[in-house]
Amino acid sequence: MYNVSQEQLETIDVVLKEDLLSIGVHCAIIIDVAGNTIAHLDNGLCSFDAVSFAALAAGNFAAVDAMAKLVGEQQFSLHFHRGENESIHFSKVNEDILLICIFGQDVSLGFLRLKTTEVIDKIRLIWGR
Amino acid sequence: MGFINVKKKEVQIKIVYYGPGRGGKTTNLDYINKKYKQRIKTEMVSIKTHGDRTLFFDFLPVDIGKIHGFDIKIQLYTVPGQVKYNATRKLVLKGVDGIVFVADLQKERRDSNLKSLEQMKENLLTHNKDVFKIPLVLQYNKIDLKGQGIPLLTVEEMEQDLNQELKVPFFVGSALAGDNVVETLKKIISMTLISFRKELQ
Numbered sequence: 001m002y003n004v005s006q007e008q009l010e011t012i013d014v015v016l017k018e019d020l021l022s023i024g025v026h027c028a029i030i031i032d033v034a035g036n037t038i039a040h041l042d043n044g045l046c047s048f049d050a051v052s053f054a055a056l057a058a059g060n061f062a063a064v065d066a067m068a069k070l071v072g073e074q075q076f077s078l079h080f081h082r083g084e085n086e087s088i089h090f091s092k093v094n095e096d097i098l099l100i101c102i103f104g105q106d107v108s109l110g111f112l113r114l115k116t117t118e119v120i121d122k123i124r125l126i127w128g129r
Numbered sequence: 130m131g132f133i134n135v136k137k138k139e140v141q142i143k144i145v146y147y148g149p150g151r152g153g154k155t156t157n158l159d160y161i162n163k164k165y166k167q168r169i170k171t172e173m174v175s176i177k178t179h180g181d182r183t184l185f186f187d188f189l190p191v192d193i194g195k196i197h198g199f200d201i202k203i204q205l206y207t208v209p210g211q212v213k214y215n216a217t218r219k220l221v222l223k224g225v226d227g228i229v230f231v232a233d234l235q236k237e238r239r240d241s242n243l244k245s246l247e248q249m250k251e252n253l254l255t256h257n258k259d260v261f262k263i264p265l266v267l268q269y270n271k272i273d274l275k276g277q278g279i280p281l282l283t284v285e286e287m288e289q290d291l292n293q294e295l296k297v298p299f300f301v302g303s304a305l306a307g308d309n310v311v312e313t314l315k316k317i318i319s320m321t322l323i324s325f326r327k328e329l330q
Contacts, residue, residue: 001131001140001226001325009136034224035188035204036132036141049171055188055204056174062220063185096130 008126009039015122016041019115020101026086027102030093030123031058038097046102057100061090080109091116093123130224131325139200140329143224144317147249148231149241150182150210153270156304157231158189158205161314164307168192183209186221193318197329203318210245219252227264227321229313231304232291234271236280239290246291264320265297268313273303 016028016039027042029050035058040050061079068076079090089101089112099116132141146154155175162173169191176185187207194201208218230249232242250260269287282290284301292299298316302309322329 001133001328003133003135003328006135009134032130032132032224034130034132034143035206036130036143036224038132038134051190051202051204052171052174052188055186055190055206056176058223059176059185059220062223063217066216066220 004038004127005129008129011126012039012123013041015119015126019119019122023111023115024107025101025103025112029054029057029100029102030097031100032097033058033062033095035059042102057088057090057098061092061098078113089113089116091120093120094127097123097127099123131226131321131328133199133328137200138198139202140196140325141202141204142226142318142321142325143204143206144227144229144321145221145225146205146207146229146231147218147222147245148208148210148270149233149238149245150212152210152231152233152238152241152245153268153304154207154210154231155183155187157229157268157270157310157313158187158207160304160307160310161191161205162189164311165191182211183207184214185209185217196322199329201322205314212244215248215252218248219255222249222252222256222258225253225256225258225263226324227266227317229266229268229317230291231268231270232287234269234281234287234301235274236282239282239286242287243290260295264317264324265295266313266317266320267292267295267297267299268304268309269299269301270304272301272308273306 020028027046030039031037031054035055037054081088091099093099174188178184189205191203208221253260300309300313
């Protein structure tokens with residue numbers, strides 16, 4: 001079992017809000033590889049079951065990661081599902097945690113990837129404290 | 130890996146139901162889902178094959194109330210039991226905090242029980258977990274078949290096969306009828322919480 005301090009969690013929330021929700025991301029979630037939700041921020045308009053989503057996302061990411069290793073890749077650098085209205089982007093923050101962004105057509109994938117790279121660096125710093 | 134969220138004052142714990150194919154893992158979760166419908170806020174998630182067999186996992190989150198001011202959220206998973214899905218079983222075991230091993234009492238499933246338990250030990254090792262250290266409960270399932278002309282193993286035989294070295298708590302049950310399903314769940318939750326008592330104090 002592990003825990004993260006309240007200060008760390010609050011700082012993570014600020015980063016998700018200022019860097020991701022501010023550019024139009026509908027929902028940003030940090031989960032661990034076991035499927036636990038560490039942080040979950042949305043624009044107030046998302047109404048899906050976040051607990052089940054986290055469990056499925058962790059399983060999905062782990063499956064894709066295992067497939068990458070089977071074909072001799074360390075990991076696939078882009079893990080992204082495009083929908084008609086909502087798309088999902090996964091990024092690995094470190095060996096233990098993942099960042100998932102749910103966003104609509106008003107956010108470009110390129111810009112999101114740029115922003116998530118910055119966010120990952122910030123979260124790694126917070127996580128390492 | 131259990132997670133304590135100090136901000137939301139909640140603890141998330143992952144319990145996995147493991148065992149041979151068609152042993153009753155999903156049926157355990159189905160029973161719990163029906164029994165505690167009022168406490169379970171969401172639908173049970175099942176990733177199944179067209180033949181209604183577990184393909185990836187079943188997932189059922191259950192809130193069990195507060196301990197030391199923390200909301201305890203138990204996340205129940207099953208693994209796919211079919212032999213060919215071992216890569217998937219390994220993935221589901223990632224971050225596991227407690228395990229229920231659901232063994233099949235039918236005589237013809239004896240080998241499958243043994244192989245599944247052996248493979249579980251190996252799979253745990255790939256996550257640097259030791260079967261002798263992780264909270265573990267055995268459930269000898271399908272006692273409802275007794276008296277129906279199907280040859281069953283005795284509890285002594287099950288103990289000899291599976292629990293001689295592990296020496297963990299076991300329950301003889303019927304996931305279909307609900308016998309000892311809740312007892313098994315309560316036991317694994319209490320053992321897992323005891324293993325986290327230092328962190329929760």
